[in-house]
Amino acid sequence: MTRTVYLNGDWVDETEARVSIFDRGFLFADAIYEVTAVVGGKLVDYAGHAARLKRSLAALDIPMPVSEEALLTLHREIVARNALSDGGVYLQISRGAEDRDFLYSDALRPTFVMFTQARAVLDNPKWKTGIFVVTMPEGRWVNRQIKTVQLLYSSLAKMEAKRQGADDVLFTEDGVITEAGSSNAHIVTKDGTLVTRALSNALLHGITRASILDLARAAQIRVEERGFTVDEAKNAAEVFLTSASAFVMPVVAIDGQPVGNGKPGPLTARIRDLYIEDRLANAI
Incomplete structure (x- = not known):
């Protein structure tokens, strides 16, 4: 069974998700990520992860692609769409895609992806x-x-x-x-x-x-x-x-x-x- 992932505003099957080869996350590691644990279908320590995401994006001057309210909604929706009981939600935001250059345009649109990973969070041997x-x-x-x-x-x-x-x-x-x-x-x-x-x-x-x-x-x-x-x-x-x-x-x-x-x-x-x-x- 494949997962449903989030990519730039769309919900797609993981086998259909595509990111440009010119994405700066791929070319320069110009991207931020967060991982939030999920137990019993609920997000653990979410507020802290959301706050750190904002700080990291601000440090790299990458705009937040969605509002705080929308971010929480997306986390809850990806958990629901994948029927995730225990595991984690991985989120990554890159500066965006344009022809390769160390300098970048201020008008870039961030690339925003999310996916889930199932694991037994409370049963770690x-x-x-x-x-x-x-x-x-x-x-x-x-x-x-x-x-x-x-x-x-x-x-x-x-x-x-x-x-x-x-x-x-x-x-x-x-x-x-x-x-x-x-x-x-x-x-x-x-x-x-x-x-x-x-x-x-x-x-x-x-x-x-x-x-x-x-x-x-x-x-x-x-x-x-x-x-x-x-x-x-x-x-x-x-x-x-x-x-x-x-x-x-x-x-x-x-x-x-x-x-x-x-x-x-x-x-x-x-x-x-x-x-x-x-x-x-x-x-x-």
Whole structure:
């Protein structure tokens, strides 16, 4: 069964969707994307993703192709058209298409696409086992706070991690961890403090990251926003990653060295439970 996708105002079968070879998203990675989780047919943390989409588009001076109200309607409609119960909605907006040139016209019409991906969001087997990660030097562009489709370095790094028998990668820069291949990184110190890097252009301003920090503070969990080194992570009580697709994912080994007792930690599980309970209650 094929999916129905959204393309520039039209609903079409995925096999019929076509984007110009001159689209700047294809030629220059001149595009923004967002992914919103869907559980029980409802959108999780939607407001945060919609707000970040606006910020990313503004940073690249790409006009928003639809109103805020229409954007929410499109998300709900694509979920309904594809009878999506659990999974995610992928959205991508490029600057548009014109003959290849580094300079671009201010009159370009953005290319706007959406599609769904089905998956068992609340039945992730890795939550029980945890994942293995390896460290690699940071090699992405400096404006990582903008959610662009420039994901080649992350893709290559994840493939190298897989070749090494790991599940993901932690990027390092100037002696500290920036983030993982496609998610934010956090540690729990031996005194129970949740530590995550402060927001800057060095890392994506994760929506799940922001949510779990709010929930942790409300639950009286100590939170520090600061950089942390690879050695701090390897010697932490717990390490976990956050993203819209995996929510809160425990890390049980870094570069072959076990984290804590080598098993998913209790605070990681508690934070994930808090996130799921709160965000599902407020899903739209």
